Amino acid sequence: MSTLIVTDHHVAPAPTKAKVVQPAWVRTMHWINAVAMILMIMSGWQIYNASPLFGFSFSRSITLGGWLGGALLWHFAAMWLLMINGLAYLITGFATGRFRRKLFPITPGGVLTDLKAALTFKLAHDDLTTYNYVQRLLYAGIIAVGVVIVLSGLSIWKPVQLQYLTALFGGYDVARYVHFVCMSLICLFLIVHVALALLVPKSLRAMIIGR
Amino acid sequence: MLRKRRFLVPGVDKRLLVKDAVKVMPDLTRRRFITAGASLGALTLLTGCDVLDSDSADAMLARVSKFNDAVQSWMFNPNAMAPTFPESAITKPFPFNGYYDVDDAPDIDGKDWKLEVRGLVENKNSWTLDELYKLPQVNQITRHICVEGWSAIGSWTGTPLRDFLKLIGADTRAKYVWFQCADKDGYNSPLDMESALHPQTQMTFKFGNEILPRAYGFPMKIRVPTKLGFKNPKYVVSMEVTNDYKGGYWEDQGYNSFSGS
Numbered sequence: 001m002s003t004l005i006v007t008d009h010h011v012a013p014a015p016t017k018a019k020v021v022q023p024a025w026v027r028t029m030h031w032i033n034a035v036a037m038i039l040m041i042m043s044g045w046q047i048y049n050a051s052p053l054f055g056f057s058f059s060r061s062i063t064l065g066g067w068l069g070g071a072l073l074w075h076f077a078a079m080w081l082l083m084i085n086g087l088a089y090l091i092t093g094f095a096t097g098r099f100r101r102k103l104f105p106i107t108p109g110g111v112l113t114d115l116k117a118a119l120t121f122k123l124a125h126d127d128l129t130t131y132n133y134v135q136r137l138l139y140a141g142i143i144a145v146g147v148v149i150v151l152s153g154l155s156i157w158k159p160v161q162l163q164y165l166t167a168l169f170g171g172y173d174v175a176r177y178v179h180f181v182c183m184s185l186i187c188l189f190l191i192v193h194v195a196l197a198l199l200v201p202k203s204l205r206a207m208i209i210g211r
Numbered sequence: 212m213l214r215k216r217r218f219l220v221p222g223v224d225k226r227l228l229v230k231d232a233v234k235v236m237p238d239l240t241r242r243r244f245i246t247a248g249a250s251l252g253a254l255t256l257l258t259g260c261d262v263l264d265s266d267s268a269d270a271m272l273a274r275v276s277k278f279n280d281a282v283q284s285w286m287f288n289p290n291a292m293a294p295t296f297p298e299s300a301i302t303k304p305f306p307f308n309g310y311y312d313v314d315d316a317p318d319i320d321g322k323d324w325k326l327e328v329r330g331l332v333e334n335k336n337s338w339t340l341d342e343l344y345k346l347p348q349v350n351q352i353t354r355h356i357c358v359e360g361w362s363a364i365g366s367w368t369g370t371p372l373r374d375f376l377k378l379i380g381a382d383t384r385a386k387y388v389w390f391q392c393a394d395k396d397g398y399n400s401p402l403d404m405e406s407a408l409h410p411q412t413q414m415t416f417k418f419g420n421e422i423l424p425r426a427y428g429f430p431m432k433i434r435v436p437t438k439l440g441f442k443n444p445k446y447v448v449s450m451e452v453t454n455d456y457k458g459g460y461w462e463d464q465g466y467n468s469f470s471g472s
Contacts, residue, residue, distance in 0.1 A: 050359035068359060069465035070272075076467065077275040159356065160293045160437050160472040161286050172354065172362055 021128045021206035026098070029089045030207055036085060037186065039064065039078035044183060046071030053180055079153070086146060093143075102131050103140045111137050125200050142189045149182035273465075280469040284403065287471055293411055293436035296352045302363035305355075305418070307426040308440065309394070317393040317446040321430050327449035330389075333380025340430050344416060346370040346378075351411055353436035355443070356472055358461075367434045368417035373408045381452045383408060389457045390433060393446040400444045400459035402435065403469065411436050414447075439470040 022030075042064035049057045050068040065071030093099040110133035117123040118134055131139065155166035155175045169175040197204045205211075307313045325337040348368050356362040376383060388407045392398040406412060415432040416423055423429045428445025435443050441461045451457075462468045 047360065051357070051361040069461070072358070072467065073272040073276055073465055076279055077272055080275070156360075158286065158472060159354070161288060161291055163291070163294055172356065176360060 019211045021203075022210050024210065025092055027207055027210060029085055029092075032081065032085045033089070036078050036082035037190075039074055040082055041183060041187065043071040043074035043078065047075060048180070053176060076157075083150060086150065090143075090147075099140075103136050106133060106136045106140060125203070128203055128206055138189065138192070142186065145182050145185050145189070149179060149186065152179040152182060276465075276467050279467055283467075283469040283471045284405070287405055287437070289405060289409055291437075293353045293472070296354070296364050298352060298366065300364045301352060301366055301419075305363055305365045305427070306361075308357065309445075311395060313426050315395060316425055317395075318425060319393060319430055319446060324430050324448070326431065326447065328379055328451075329449060330451040330453045331382035331385045332376075332452050335379075340416075343370070343414070343431070346375065348416065349413070351413065351434070351436065353411065353434075355436075355440050357440040358466060358470065366419050367413060367415045367432075368420070369413045369415035369431075369434065371410060372412045372414055372433065373410070375414055376407065376452070385452045386454045387452075387456065389451045389453055390444045390447050391449045391451075392444050393448050394460075396460070398444060398446070398460045399457070400442055400462065401457055401468070402433070402438075402442065406435060406437055406471070409435070409437055437472055439466075439472060441466060442470050 042062065045058035046060075046063035046065045047068060049060075049063065063071065065074045114123060114133040118132075123132060123134075151165060152169055152175045154162055155169050156172065156179055159166045159172045159175075166172055166175055169178050197207070307316075309316065321340045325339055326343065327337050328335050348370055350366065350368045352364060352366045354362050354364050372388070373383075376388070381388075383404060386404055387401045388404065389401045390399060392400075402412075411434075413434040415428070415434040416430070418424060418427045423432060428447075431447045432445045433443055433447060456468075459468070
């Protein structure tokens, strides 16, 4: 009996540790970001409807806030959640070396090979701790889009106080389009991301319980 | 015009999550900060979609909006000028904008009109339009940004508000200048003193080189290029220098009160 416990004690931690795919901080920040993103996108659509950039509006059934004033309140509340969580994620990602380990290198050859394998359903998902090249490209790309959507948002919000940032985007009017394009890219990413997570359920499980 | 009027009603709700989050945080700023972040996530995760329409969500959003007022006031740089543009950049025609049709815009007789001055000022005499026209005027070509997202560049000429405040002996340590207007339903809007004293904040009497047309706020508009459009009141009939927050037409309905650009 006691031998068994001792054995367990010595052997168990090593494989358990190796099996952790997503550490707690990644999981926590991932889901906070998911909530923040959805709030930002849905309230953003309602704000867009007040003065559409293109010849369409978003159905009110998928927007948040009820009217422009309500949507702005949600948008400028959820922005704190998005920004603080996002900043903490970037800092931790760089400081722990996770970005370097998991997302790099990204080579064109690797991306092409993995993309071909993915499209023919031959891509292996045995080892969730290593991201394939398509994943690396998408995850690094979406982090960059996340940074740009926050910066373009800030330049729309504060075109006088942060006028140098606004000028960097080509002015107030252009920044609105940049903000919209980033939103569209995030929505496209979301569709692919959720579809793939459902196709490989153990990756979803890893993002919930860690392994 | 179906607008919700229930935002920003002070002390409406004291529901558990917000209250609890607030209780454990010592410092006011940090408290609001945490409420902004933690409650949003917690409320949404715990109660799902119902929260989006509940009073506790409204109360939480109102708190965050007040916090955002403080953040924007902190961000506001009195020396940062709104970008100016060449005449060729002026938007033509400059859009009429209001919560009513242009035909319902106030039709004011400039001969009868007087600007009433109230509150913490030494000289409370009213001003006729002729008297105001005699004050030194400056021109600015700046971008008007609407809360809806669109923007338009216009040319405004008038007297810097800070010069006028000096002239009437206003207590510039007061918190707000509160404007009342002749729009139907009684438009009004508070302007924080820092923004009121900004060099580009202007009592506008001309659009382009012509007397301010009825559509743009005759006889007087307050042009604040560091604020969103709804903080630029038109058809102004009185200004009051005050320490009290008296609310505003849109502010009371939920638009962020500071709404700086």
